[in-house]
Amino acid sequence: MTKTFYAKKEEIDKKWFIIDAKDKVLGRVASKVAHILRGKHKPEYTPSVDMGDFIVIINADKVRVTGNKQFKKNYYHHSGYPGGLREIPYYKMMEKDPTFVLKNAIKGMLPHNRLGRKQLKHVKIYAGENHPHAAQQPEIIDI
Numbered sequence: 001m002t003k004t005f006y007a008k009k010e011e012i013d014k015k016w017f018i019i020d021a022k023d024k025v026l027g028r029v030a031s032k033v034a035h036i037l038r039g040k041h042k043p044e045y046t047p048s049v050d051m052g053d054f055i056v057i058i059n060a061d062k063v064r065v066t067g068n069k070q071f072k073k074n075y076y077h078h079s080g081y082p083g084g085l086r087e088i089p090y091y092k093m094m095e096k097d098p099t100f101v102l103k104n105a106i107k108g109m110l111p112h113n114r115l116g117r118k119q120l121k122h123v124k125i126y127a128g129e130n131h132p133h134a135a136q137q138p139e140i141i142d143i
Helices: 026-038 090-096 098-108 114-120
Strands: 016-020 054-058 074-078 085-089 123-125 139-141
Touching (some): 026 114
Parallel strands (some): 016 139
């Protein structure tokens, strides 16, 4: 009789990875990152456990979108007051905060519960080349 394997928090070995987003498509980078944050690349994947690894993304300001999305894609937020819906186009958001664009795309691909919020904290996004995580000796992943 075989038993179902269930990974425990203590048994999980977390690694650090680095992804260079320069000239990469936004959605493809975000889906790969979400896949690794969930831990789906590991054979002992368990959906209800935080199995994912840590990811450092550099050059977030150089990520691109295809087609005409640069001018048609919008980000919305609401102030909570009547008429308080605000809309910011993609190109303006990239000027204002390029890390938000990637973080928002990754957040949408993770579970919308406390596990997803915990997994989102394992991604570190930087607009330029430099990052303070050299001590963790991250492995480079090519997408």
